[in-house]
Amino acid sequence: MLLLFSRLELDDAQAEMAMSLCEEMKDWEAFRQIATHRFVLPIAYRHLRRLQPASLSAEQMAKMRHQVMSYYQHDLNVMVSLREVIQQLLRPLNIPYVTFKGPSLAARYYDEPAMRFSRDIDILVPRERMPELLALALAEGYRPLDPPELANNPISLAFVARYQKVVTLQSPRGIDVEFHSRIDNIGTVYDSRSLIDKAELMRVGNADVAVLPHDELFVYICWHHTKHFWSHLHWLVDIDAMQRHPSFDREGVLACADRHELKITVEACLKMAEVLSSPDFDFHCHTDARVDELLTLALEAMQGDIKLEHELANRKPTPDFAFHWQTDRRHRLRWQLLGWLRIFRPSYADYSEWPLPPRWHWLYRPLRPWRESVRRWSQSRH
Template sequence: MESLKMLDLTNISKELKLQLEILKLNNEEINQIDDKWFTNIDWNEFVALTIHHRTFCTIYKKLNLAHKTFIPDFVVQKLAEFYKINIFKMLQLSAEMDNVNKKMKEQEIKFLLLKGPALAKELYGDISLRTSSDLDILIPIEKLCEVEQLLQNEGYLKNDYIRSVLNDWKWRHHHVTYFHPVKEVKLEIHWRLNPGPASEPSFNELWSRKKLSKLTSSPLYLLGNEDLFLFLASHGTRHGWSRLRWLLDIYQIMKKDEFDFIKLKVLANKHQYTRVLGQSIRLTFEVFDVHVKNDLKELNDNKRSIKLAKSTLFYLENKVNLHTYPVPESISSYHESYLFQLKTPLQKLLFIMSFFFPYPEDQDILPLPKRLHFLYFPLRPIIWLWSKMRLRAQSLNRGISK
């Protein structure tokens, strides 16, 4: 298998390499790990990386079984602290998930769980082995107002106030966030799996392929196996796999081997997910030594999949965090280019065309009454050029003032 690998991992840190070696092993194999991986390790950096990549739960469970005397006690103790905090968080989210489920059923609102404790149970068999900071729920878009009212009645406050011109929010965005100030629970309500413009299955299609969660006795539903694979692949891809937890999810799916290969490839082709799927499979093969079934070898060995997998090394080598703003300009610039590479020709065309659709910021530059909003279409290029010129002038003025 090593001879088939094409990802150069020599520039990632020793601490990250050790983490990868630990994650590859089953619990009973942990004491078979070669001592060389533990040489000259900065243990504080190792702990920091497990937190950054959200893998500390799995790492802790394995290191807790290890007999290696050269693993400092403070490492296991620190990981144990985070592990216990995560257990309480997952139990809290599980309880709130039950509460939301009950309220949704009373209103006869169908929904699908995307992540959270139900996903942890599905992939890892134990809610303590995956982290989650919130609950992600997919609903039909026509139920959005009902769900918002339901959540407000439950004490949730809306965190995201999406500005929109001509209802572009329906496809430019894919979720809105709510927060409960007393329970301290964050809830994301999705009407799309990913931001647009892009093709994706309708809610009814996804509902027809749903899967019953094993977490609770009352019915809760997840995405079906193939839809879940594609959703997690597209989510991880969109973030450059900058956290290993997302790739670990794909590893767990591929180990379980419960999906229909033919259906998976049909769905990937239909919704332009082939590049995303190929990249995720190749990365899992390279990083976790996962065995790739014959049905997926074409995607794994594809030159484009290999190239896209290589483009993610930037995120691993630089410990990129896309979730803390402001994102450094060098990282932001690379990420924009990376996302564009992932798009198919059709997706690139739709993406470019989306720039000609009015943005909410256009209203700030040129306020027009609602009845004249259609004029933003022909004026869009002029408004875009004007905004760029204004930003450039402001930048020059700041340079002169310094």
């Protein structure tokens, strides 16, 4: 039933099947908890409010409504925080950026943006502008979360901008904001500066926000969610909402995917969404082994937890691709080389424990394996 509910609207066949499943529902409390865990309680509540199944008690309906109202409050807080990040940090410094996922996606493609739960805010900025952005944010009361010990001084901020691709701060309103300098692991899937240059302005609340073009965002969503095995059901709502939008152009999306060498990934995601939209979907109603593998692991991940997702991640050929058929041998070999070299990449913890002036930062690399071994040995003793 949650798979059926993971879309903005139900057609007649889907609604009929949903009502049939509602009649079989024995534990609505368990349903509410799973919908919460998979981030689709708001959209599930909307469908149930329209269907009004007799098996759903007024007490359970009220409990869902109360929880959904708390999500509405959180999402409003996220929207306001996004506006404040833009108006208080990015615009005063004239930093180019693009925001993706979360609140801007909800405002753009959902008829009711509050239906899309957003945990945090994701913003891509040029790496060279990261130190001044972080300095202003920390001065304005943002709290560092990753790295938690981030200090507001030029050397510290230059170090973290150079060696950490995502820095997470918590806004004064308590909303996590992830500042990205890259949205893939080694920069072979996406060129950050090119994405920022393609940004379009759209109205989110009462602020103009830079977002990705429709085709670019759809391709990114398919790639990103596949990387995480579609483990959250609200990602299915995302792909449904985007396909329903008047801007959706399937041929344009596939052409964009082809430019990023992601066409196979996008085609598999489109087929998966089509299969899951069927009221009585059949795992093997197609002949594409890639779609079968995607469906199998996605449905496994949707029912698992973060531990299972980590176990699945260990099978990935590279951190950027969940399946071998998504990429080629050239990319995998490049990651194997760079992955091996990453053991020499210093972390902010290295700098925090042993702060060196910039001219000596090269020492972190040769000493990194030894320092990491000492750190792990020390932790194991405690």
